[in-house]
Amino acid sequence: MKKLNKPLLALALAGLALNAQAHRPWLLPSSTQVDAKEAWVTIDAAISEGLFDIDHQPLKLDGIVATGPDGARVNLDNASTGKLRSTFDLRLAKPGTYKISLVSQGVFGSYKDKAGDMKRFRGSEESLAKDVPADATDVKLTRNYSRLETFVSTGTPNEAVFKPSGVGLELVPVTHPNDMRSGERATWRFLLDGKPAANQAFSLIPGGVRHRGTLGEIRQSTDAKGEISFELPAAGMYMVSSSWPVAAPAAAGTPPAAPARRVTYAATVEVLPQ
Structure with a gap:
């Protein structure tokens, strides 16, 4: 598979929720909660067949944006791209929650x-x-709009970075993604173009498929308010992904019809142990 340019990357993101076994891009922080006087986090960025495995090719960094708890853009330090992955460091100079995102059209x-x-x-x-x-x-x-992101916090997590843009699929968590513990209940809210995404299906997949031997995917759907409340699974790093609209089944002998617009969302989140 050749290196993905930006339009191809958008297509790769569009397939996230369609095929759990396909190559998928991801952002993986070394930690989602950092407690240190000089707080730093390292982010790996890649496209792989096994979720969070470094087995295919790097994700280019030119479109990635890090936003601090005050809404200001944060520099990507020590950025480098290798054969199989890209990586960069993020200095968490202010307490609160940071968002690292890649938006593609x-x-x-x-x-x-x-x-x-x-x-x-x-x-x-x-x-x-x-x-x-x-x-x-x-x-x-077919116009595609894709959002890929992850979140890290230092000190007390806050919610400023979750202010919705009103474009595409977005996760506006009721339960902060950096404050989730195994066995507890979490509530998430999904928005589509700023409005509640009712009956929106999403997938939650844990990393470590290569060693686990099974995908371990959890599928849920939101209620009429675009919300879902569920018990958090075992501790670990997970990818949550969703797409709209739901792919329509193809008629016999014809290829599936492409929608006029396709919107996808994916994020890396961590479930902490009790």
């Missing part, structure tokens, strides 16, 4: 050229005019 689809031949393309909104000729016919587009 892309457009892909197909059209018929003047000769009547079917062509496919993938790119960005900016490249759309170049990708699709003005005289193209039977144009079919």
Whole structure:
């Protein structure tokens, strides 16, 4: 598999909730809670087949943004990209919660050229005019919006970084993701374009599949308010992922129809031991 450029990355993110066995991008902090006078955290970033395994290729760092508890952007220190993963350090200079995120947008689809031949393309909104000729016919587009993130805290966690943008799928936790312990109950709220994402399915997958031998996926759906309350599983690092809309089954003998818009969300969270 070739290195993913930004449009391809958007497509990779779009497949997160469709196929639990597919290559998926992730951000993995060395710790989600740091208690130290000089607080630092190291983030690994990669695309892999086994969740949190370093087995495929690095995730490029040029689109990753770290936001501090005061809303200011935080520098990515000691950033490097190797053969199988990227990594960077984050100085947690102020107490509170930090968000590390990668937001991607892309457009892909197909059209018929003047000769009547079917062509496919993938790119960005900016490249759309170049990708699709003005005289193209039977144009079919799918716009993708993807969000990948993780959270770390030092001192007392706060919730400033969870202020929703109102675009795409977002997790607005009632239970802070850096304050979750095995066996306790947690409540999460999902929003779609700033409104409650009712009956929204999501998946929770623990790392360590290679050694565990089974995926161990937990599937849940939100209520009419976009909320879900559930008992937290065993301690460890997990990926929560969700996508909208739900893929429609294809008619016999035809490929599945691509939606006009696809939105995905994924985040790495940690469940602490009791």
